[in-house]
Amino acid sequence: MNEKTKKRIVITGIGIVCPLGNDVKTMWDNILNCRNGMAATTIFDASTYPTKFCAEVKNFDVTKCTKNPELHKNGNRHSKFVIGAVAEACKQAKIEVETEIPKDGIDRRRMGIYLGAGEGSVDNENFFNAIVQGWDDAKAQMNWQKWADVAFGGMQPYRELEQEPNMPAAHVSMFTGARGPVRSCLTACAASTQAVGEAFKMLQAGQADVMIAGGAHCMIHPLGVMGFNRLTALSTRNDSPATASRPFTASRDGFVIGEGAAIVILETLESAKKRGAGVLAEVLGYGSSSDAFRVTDMHEEARGAVQAMEAALKDAKLSYKDIDYVSTHGTSTSENDSIETLALKKVFKEEAKNTPVSSIKSMMGHLIGAAGAAEIISCILAIRDGILPPTMNLNDPDPSLDLDYVPNKPRKADIDVVMKESFGFGGQNNVVIIRKYKN
């Protein structure tokens, strides 16, 4: 691409539905007051699970966000959350939703969607009972006729359809009328950072003028929590959910699973100016890589993470010295926090210990596919307010992890450029760089 003609891409709206609140203001207020969203699991009965708590979205009602609740009623939790987040982000960005003939100055064929979105929960009752009825334990055989009798008798078409990971994007397109490039990706915990990064690149390439980007995910369901429990990826600190997510501590024992949706409106500067939309921040760079190492582990030398960070810096034409703050992946798992710290040391060299980094997962929990976009929103707010969000519960630092993790309370700072990084199971690494907007 010709460097001179590279378009400037800005953020003109943000919206969130998450365990720390169902709008941006509430979420940020909770972060700045060091509150957390963890509590006993209520979405399903987890009382006999190894992990009995999580970070749930509370009191969210999609019917308050839409004129057509009927259209979204079959959506999974996260397909409803994403409507809430899009409604808030579009309002801020002066984008009209649910209207036949929008007068916001955006050609719907030039408005796209890129979500890092997850699958929906199976229909648990019918899913498990069909297996119970069909399975002959003595013969170790499935009687498919019996299985099908229960499955066809109980399962509902839309309940099944809504499990597909492209459904959140489907709801967002119906809600906004977006007819440009619409797509969805799922690269585990890196998905929504990747979605924002790729949306940024699509705008630079001229494929659209506006992109609704972000993520939506809820894996707080019987099979999801079971899967993570079996991987021993979740904290089992059942006696103290509030302090269970403790990134970079010696006593960290896994992440706390959360749920939610987070949306940023990306737009060419030209389009934002033309429409008179307010600019919150500018996206400067994006880097993506894969570990190609092991299915189960991150690369021991943080090869992929380093490559993605360096690619993002190069894309932004910046040096590590220009970065004022890093919003980490910081999951509170033993492996991630060590390798991420190693990666930061490799990239930031002599500046590593002077560059503040933190993990809001200590308060919000881990929104899996939606995590990156939620954290990008916290980066934008950090730039706006000049405040670094803290890493909470950092009372027993891991002696081998010695960066400035902004422990336990927010800190005022003059922030110009921030880096957001996300890493996914399977080795996808994605990094986005955002800067305070200047004319």
Added chain:
Amino acid sequence: MTERMPVITGLGAITPLGLSYKDLWSGLCQGRCGIGRITAFDPVGFTCQIAGQAPEFNIRDHVPKAIRKTTKLMSRDIELAVLAANEAFKDAGLKTKAFDEQNITINPQRTAIILGAGLISCDLIEIAPAVAKGVTDGKFDIRQWGLHSIEQITPLWLLKYLPNMLACHVGIIHDIQGPSNTITCAEAAGQLAIGEAALIIARGDADVAIAGGGEAKVNPIVHLRQCLLKRATADYNDNPEIACRPFDSDAKGSVFGEAAACVILETPENAKSRGANVYAQIIGIGQSCSINAKYESLEPDGKGVQFAIEAALEQAKIKPCNLDLIIPHGTGVFDDDAAEARGIQTVLGSCLDRIPVFPTKSMVSNSGAAAGAVDVIAGCCAIKDGIIPAAKNCGNINKHCKLNIVKEQIKKKINYALCTSYTYGGQTAAVVLKNNE
């Protein structure tokens, strides 16, 4: 940016027509049908009892010895993708870590992998013994499940079913360290993945990419989903050969199947410098969205399909009448076929009669996230051989469809081919291929 639009230099496909893209292409040319009664499980209680299944293979024969034990972590979707990726790299004449560790001819950090993947369902038989321990009075009881069943599930269970694991395994086998993404837009995923890979190369973030999709839809839950939505035909269980009837007036639904299809993309410069065989160049990518309150179906006027094609032609800088071949999504779902036809017709206008349209699913079945990539491979083969095969099961074209469906095989030079795809949920894609001879 257009000058860096990639060329396709390698093909790989595992489909119901065979374990190679050559089987796929010869099968399509001969009018062979890969659809039959389901053998992966007993379909007796299902409304639709037929599907497209790939021939048998043993995955352990297809991965380097050093990582053979990771095949235990491969769901069927992953296995299919691994095979297709192997063939694509070989066909491109590229040596990766998998083939010859001493003489690697890709730069791992400058190689990308972008695959479309479906919603992978778990293996019900694998978890059934554990589920059976979570029962009270003959009904599933989650507390019992929590107490007795969870610990019986294999620890790495979840990793078999994450959609990004197709790209993860292929990436490890071939040492691909550049951008990696997994597009999860159901039946549009394969072409959207190829589109994203093309953009990554065009913008300079990689020199080589492997792109496409893989999905194994012959799984009880996945199959049931399509049956419940009435997208899978229930009318031809005794006649699988004629079951999938794209654009035909007797179409009663689609037939689902399993496949993986991958293409190797590279910059024209890269291909030239190593003297690679070029099948075609991707010169246009279009994307849009169908918006319909009944979001399991296309909107009746096919507007999303129309917009995607228009965007692809615009980028390709060609007119509709320049097209020599269209490979549509054509599923055999009557209303969707009619809507897709309307969308294509709107774009083609007066050249409607002149442009041959060749749907593939009547032979190869509907393989979800792989389907669009299967069609791109068919398009590449058509361009290379100058052949458009005859369509199958479309003898009595439905009255909403004015497309020129190919009745008899055509031999002619194909300069430009268009592939389209769409999905429930609305995402649409269009890809324009150019003959670079």
